[in-house]
Amino acid sequence: MKLETIDYRAQDSAQRFVESLRETGFGVLSNHPIDKALVDTIYEEWQAFFNSDEKHDYLFKPETHDGFFPADVSETAKGHTVKDIKEYYHVYPWGRIPDSLRENILRYYQEANALAEELLGWVEAHTPAEVAVNYSIALPKMIENSHKTLLRILHYPPMSGDEELGAIRAAAHEDINLLTVLPAANEPGLQVKAKSGEWLDVPSDFGNLIINIGDMLQEASGGYFPSTTHRVVNPEGADKTRSRISLPLFLHPKPEVVLSERYTADSYLMERLRELGVI
Numbered sequence: 001m002k003l004e005t006i007d008y009r010a011q012d013s014a015q016r017f018v019e020s021l022r023e024t025g026f027g028v029l030s031n032h033p034i035d036k037a038l039v040d041t042i043y044e045e046w047q048a049f050f051n052s053d054e055k056h057d058y059l060f061k062p063e064t065h066d067g068f069f070p071a072d073v074s075e076t077a078k079g080h081t082v083k084d085i086k087e088y089y090h091v092y093p094w095g096r097i098p099d100s101l102r103e104n105i106l107r108y109y110q111e112a113n114a115l116a117e118e119l120l121g122w123v124e125a126h127t128p129a130e131v132a133v134n135y136s137i138a139l140p141k142m143i144e145n146s147h148k149t150l151l152r153i154l155h156y157p158p159m160s161g162d163e164e165l166g167a168i169r170a171a172a173h174e175d176i177n178l179l180t181v182l183p184a185a186n187e188p189g190l191q192v193k194a195k196s197g198e199w200l201d202v203p204s205d206f207g208n209l210i211i212n213i214g215d216m217l218q219e220a221s222g223g224y225f226p227s228t229t230h231r232v233v234n235p236e237g238a239d240k241t242r243s244r245i246s247l248p249l250f251l252h253p254k255p256e257v258v259l260s261e262r263y264t265a266d267s268y269l270m271e272r273l274r275e276l277g278v279i
């Protein structure tokens with residue numbers, strides 16, 4: 001299995017993109033409409049924010065989950081016992097965002113959402129009819145004006161040498177949501193688990209956009225689209241001293257959207273958050 005990069009502007013991009021999602025759970029797009037200069041600026045300004053003490057003024061609220069999550073409360077992936085080596089900030093348009101960072105990050109949130117709606121349209125158009133009949137509403141409609149869609153700004157700090165034994169930047173996991181949209185991070189490390197069990201590097205050329213399927217699309221498609229396990233490994237050698245910033249947008253349907261006979265988006269999310277011990 002190989003993750004090939006697909007040119008967003010190619011004539012057959014929609015079909016090839018959806019084939020890649022179906023085969024690997026991932027799709028990598030080049031020549032997409034998201035402004036690269038904007039992403040670059042966001043990496044720089046959020047790196048400065050994570051380097052500052054200001055972040056502690058924005059400690060996350062347990063009821064709403066917007067704001068800053070320090071490394072000592074950061075996630076432990078499902079089925080793991082060691083915490084990931086990361087800190088992060090949860091951006092929701094209705095949530096707290098430092099004034100100086102607000103404009104750019106909300107512009108990115110809006111642009112990435114618009115592209116995601118288009119990509120969900122591609123997925124819908126290339127879903128076999130017998131699978132698509134089970135979508136309760138059109139896929140792009142599921143996320144339209146959703147207050148649940150989460151933009152996470154992740155900061156993986158440089159390796160200090162005294163990390164907990166066995167800890168990595170992000171332990172193997174699947175995403176809970178419908179689809180995740182992620183600009184290639186400013187450092188490599190993201191890997192996806194192939195059907196054969198081997199770990200493959202996701203191409204991390206700056207400017208690529210990485211899209212992966214989450215559990216909710218797997219549920220809504222009756223397993224046709226696989227939610228694929230991925231992880232972020234630690235850097236080695238000289239790269240150990242480098243931070244890594246990444247920017248996944250987790251597309252969540254509106255809570256009332258029916259995913260399957262068993263779940264609405266809300267009941268699914270609550271079940272998973274309870275399992276993770278987050279609520």
Ligand SMILES: O=C(O)CCC(=O)C(=O)O
Pocket residue numbers: 152154170175182185190230231232246247248
């Ligand atoms: O940092 C990355 O490249 C991926 C992060 C990720 O998989 C996640 O936060 O769910």
Ligand SMILES: [Fe+2]
Pocket residue numbers: 173174175230
């Ligand atoms: Fe993930």
